[in-house]
Amino acid sequence: AAQTKVSVAAISGYFAQGFGVSIVNGLNKAKTDFGIDLKLVDTGNRALDYQEQFENLAKGKQYDLIFVMGWELVDSLQKVSKEYPDQRFVFIDGVLDNPKMIYANFAEEQGSFVAGALASMIEAKGSEFPKIGDGKAIGFVGGRDIPVIRNFLGGYEQGAKYAAPDVKVNSVFAGTFDDPAKGSELAQALYGQGSDIVYNVAGPTGEGVMQASAAADKYSIGVDIDMCGTAPGNVLGSMLKRGDIAVYTLIKDEVGGNKVTAGTRTFDLASGGVEFKVCDDIAPKIPADVTTKLDEIKKGILDGKIVIAKAK
Amino acid sequence: MEILDKLINVALIAATLRTTAPILLVALGGSFTTKAGIFNIGLEGQMLAGAFFAVIGSIWTGSAFAGVACGVAAALAFALAFAVLVVTFRANEVVVGLALNILAGGMTISLMKAIFGTRGSIVGHGIVGLPKVQIPGAQALLGSWAPLVSGFTPIVYVAFIAVPLLVLFYNRTRLGLYIRVVGEKPEAAEALGISITRVRYIASLLCGLLAGLAGAHLSLGYITMFTENMSSGRGFMAVAILIFSNGDPLKVLAGCLLFGFADAFSLRLQTFGFPSYLVLTVPYVVALTALFALSYRARPKIIKETLASMQKLLSVDRNSAPVDKNPQ
Amino acid sequence: MSDRLRAFSGQIIAVGVALLLGAIIILLVGESPVRVLMTLLRGAFGDQEKIAGTLLQTTPILICGVAACIGLRGGMFNVGIEGQLFLGGFAAAWVGFTFSLPAGIHMLAALALAIVAGAAWVAIPAFFRARYNTNEVVSTILSNYIAVLLTSYFTIFLFKRPGGWSETPPILATAYLPEIFSFSRLNWGLVIGLLLAVGVALIFRYTSWGYGVTMVGSAPKFAEYGGVNVKRQGFVVLLLSGAVGGLAGGVETLGVHHLFMEGFAPGFGFDGLIAALLANGSPVATIVTALFFGALRSGSLLLEVDTSASREIITVIQALIILSVSAQVLIKRRGDSQAGERRWKF
């Protein structure tokens, strides 16, 4: 039966953080464009609550699609999807072993690889490039030390090594996604130790990293959404993880009568689901050889010449 | 050596000053209540409310300083609630303090969701951060040491200048003296017509003032955004410091510098491959260790005092006192 | 008796005032208080699953509340139940996934280690409190932060489940606390909590030890005079409180999650402490207050789905209840003395 109105729910504990924000943006865009019903549910941070929250959503059979984001929800999701086999869940940002679910998988390691490559090449230029010292090191600030973040770091490190093997990568973790002050201090510590470019994958904590780059007048790289505006002149670029594109395309299919079915959709460099965007104010300053090399790398990733190991 | 250079340098000291400032402000605020004889565990909540409303105020008015004023006003409201319950109703200060902390946490999140549609954090939205003060001539005079005195937001200077001001306040002003008296010997204050209630209210509000500044500094100075629970236990650290400093401004400063340093230093340790989660416990471990060590040290002091008093006594008393049997 | 009745009616009035204030705040965030209330009720008691869900939420609050009651009885503020819960939860999980033992024994062993872990975690603050009078409120709060980071470290660096999120391997089924109904995760942890509450109340009422501890809490100098070892009992009381806090964690691991993960059960320690305070330190009354908070929590899960209010509104209401209760009892007592009793009773 063709649906007159599509109803969508999304559940996560991280709607306020970069990637979550981009998902919410995509959902809202879909709402405006297609007039869908939309419900956002914030799980909070208590593991005990998750399962009931899923059940509350699934029970009414009211939602055509339920988008789920956040690895801590996986256990509850698996249980509830077994209980409600007809309910279609879309798990964002990973693939589980349940074949009945829909997965939107992102190749964040690809974008991070590009980010690492760019950062290390610029760092390798030394004082040729403004604000770069001769420390030959770049930095990384993670939120919590968890697999997804490790995957970002892995791509970043591999990219750096690939493009400029003698540039060192210093990585630190804030242990929290919610303490921007700590993010700022960590970044300043990295800058102080000679890392001139710091990549943040730390939600609001990372916001502190961006602001620190302005304070220290060094470089930062944003994540998930376009962060060039947070510290103009100090942000090299952003590794975009286009959650908005993912949810928007899925909903568009659904609305178009093309029901979303179980399986994995991969959002990577090739599909534009992951992308490295150099900030407009920085782009003109980047030496031609770096730009060329970067394009080569992107091509290498696209045609499979460059293989990036995923972190377990 | 190279490692040491990398660890301990001007940047580390500057970082220490930055990490110290918010704890210092809130702890100095707590100094008022501590000196007035109130155990104020609600600092965390006052700071959080200050941070949130500073951001709201800044967005609303487009001015950082108006934002700070909003943050301070919110913290004052919390301080007033604390004072009404604890001073007037004489409710248990731990209960009230904890409840106000919980209230601050829940309220900021609820309001965030009501105003911005999502919880989590407030970034952008036109928040105006505090400007950084560049001290003229600092660079020329101090060279590479300039980052130690220049380039902080105004509230950082306020925090450090507040220390000598508070010393002066407690020693040389009437209100400061009354706060001390009310905390140390309320009967004395009462007998002299000093209103205990009034002094405790004033102390609570002064505390709210500085806690609010500390919060505003977190969200408009230190960085320019608000996140859920962004005070991250700094208020509790301050309470720990207050307990073993007894609220004396100089000791508070020393304690805060210790934690600021532990914080800044531990962040740097991570780059040497220590596991992040363990390194992150360092400030808390330092706080606890200091708390325990200083309460342990209270002992030898008693012995020393006793020896002194015995000596004093012996000089007038011909009978010599016998050797201690149960040295306590 | 009329005293007790008056105290009780006062408590009810205070809760009413808090709810009224809560309603105003709900209006302020742009929702209808009536709708929020109805949603809360439906979410908490709407059907048998919801009721079971409420009881599921009640369980950790109740056990943490009993832990707090034990401390309060002896005049100790254990604000570190949160940390004890985390360590207990991890310890139980560790036993659960490391050893293979016969069913039942495995579970008991895991609970036992959870208890030991909780007690051990509070032992140092307890020692310093008893021996050197170090403020236990601050030391236990600070140790919460360490506990959470430490268990995260264990989980992520030492025992992470390969391929999984930040969580340990699942425990063996032999260590599970059995579920009570088929339709809910509600498990025997609730029964443990109820038995514990009643048991602790009986111990305080009917044992010499309980009498001594109660006196330590309410009149320490009198207790000291009467030959009760105030320092030792203070230490023991904190230790027991921590042990029960650890047990709460164990129950959550073995009964619900079946593994330990980062962000295991944040906030339950505080909820329990508040429930205990609201119950004025009585374990049996804590059953009621824990149920109340459990219902609020459970009802709030529907709140996000069915209304536009944030679940955190519940936290706000909880805080308001505590504040108004702490104030109202004193309105009555205010004239009593000039010196002001600053004990935990409010």
Next chain:
Amino acid sequence: MAVELTGITKRFGAFIANDGIDLAVRRGEIHAIIGENGAGKTTLMNILFGLLQPDEGSIRLNGEATVVADPAAAIKAGLGMVHQHFKLVPSLSVADNVFLGMEIRRHGLIDHAAQIARTQELSKRFGLHVDATERVGLLSVGIEQRIEILKVLVRGARTIILDEPTAVLTPQESRELFQTLRSFVAEGMTVIFISHHLEEVMEVSDTVTVLRNGRKVATRQTSELSKDELVRMMVGREVSFDRRPRAALHGDIVLDVKDLWARDDRRLPAVRGASFAVRSGEVVGIAGVAGNGQTELAEVLSGLRPASHGEAWLKGQDLTTLSPAAIREAGLAHVPGDRMVRGVDRNASIAANTLMGRHHRAPWSHNGILDWKAIAGNAGALIKSFDIRAQGAGDAVKRLSGGNIQKVVLAREFTNGADFLLVDQPTRGVDIGAQEAIHDEIMRQRAAGRAILLISVQLDELAALADRILVMFNGRIMGEVAGDEADEDRIGMMMAGVSPQLEPA
């Protein structure tokens, strides 16, 4: 008239502390107020000084009707008060304490130097010697009192109220104090003081007002009065220095104290080399001005305070090595001096209060389980046998009157079967009827062969009950007087620190 109080009534709940009191104090006189413990003296002075508000009555100061709303109003009217318990701030200097509330300021800041100078000047002028720069926490009580008086003077007081100023002073300090007071009067000031020491009242005062049970008995010129008359007015009956009849039944030594030393809370030696013994069937009294180490002695014997040296043997065990619990096991019962803090839990029931210290023992508990039925039954029996005025064993102790609370403590301690009874101020704040009952009970315990150490500041009590009286001064046992030879002068001399050996009477 410097002060005129008319019809002052003050109630605390149902209790009437002041009942229609009239008091007139002439300018330039020393006016003594006496009365037993709890007669309402402090309450009356607190009302005069604005610390309490009267329920009825009016106040005229210097002939003008005045509402003394708070101490500030009293100070403004030229009153000054030195409280029974000093109200000084230990961490502040003498000068800061003197000027607290009326600091000398320059440019808005407190001028410590000027305050010190003014304090030195005043102290010289009135002969109250103090070092203005010292921290008060380090000074002796005598000096603290001088500071309190300086505080009053610096506020320009013309009428000075002193509440039991000599209770904590040595005789010499008292003498100096009275000299100072006389010099005040010579300057036209007025002095009102409260005292329990009849000699000093007779010696120093011009006029005496006697309070009893919250009422004024009389105001008389001191010169017209004899000490006997005073005492009669105070207690409303002749004081019986009569000894209780007794049979000599001293048995074996139960408590043997040898060269015992202990420190007070300020860590100063408070008990200094006490040695004495108490036999079974004997009441040994300890006399002394409050604060001469009696409390500390009692605390050491009951294990609440560590001894710094010496031994105290109770039936073969050294108490100084035992915990309070073990000492109770060894056979001590203790009626504490501060019964509200040590003696009871005010919020608990009578039954729960009668349990303390024996909650591990049958019949109150079996194998660690309390038997509340037995406990309540036992408490009910105690209520009857000790004539405790209460509705039942379930009554909260805080609802009882002071005397009845004391009886709860006595009932518990005296029925413990202990061989040694340590009884500290058993009748403080207790009405006369109850006093008799308590004395009877102590004598019964003596007859039952208990060894009793009775600490009291009331000499008549000691004279009535004790077989021997030891006198404590400044932590030392100054000497011993047989109970039937109790002679106020001799004991008084020793209480003042004059050793009987050095100055034979």
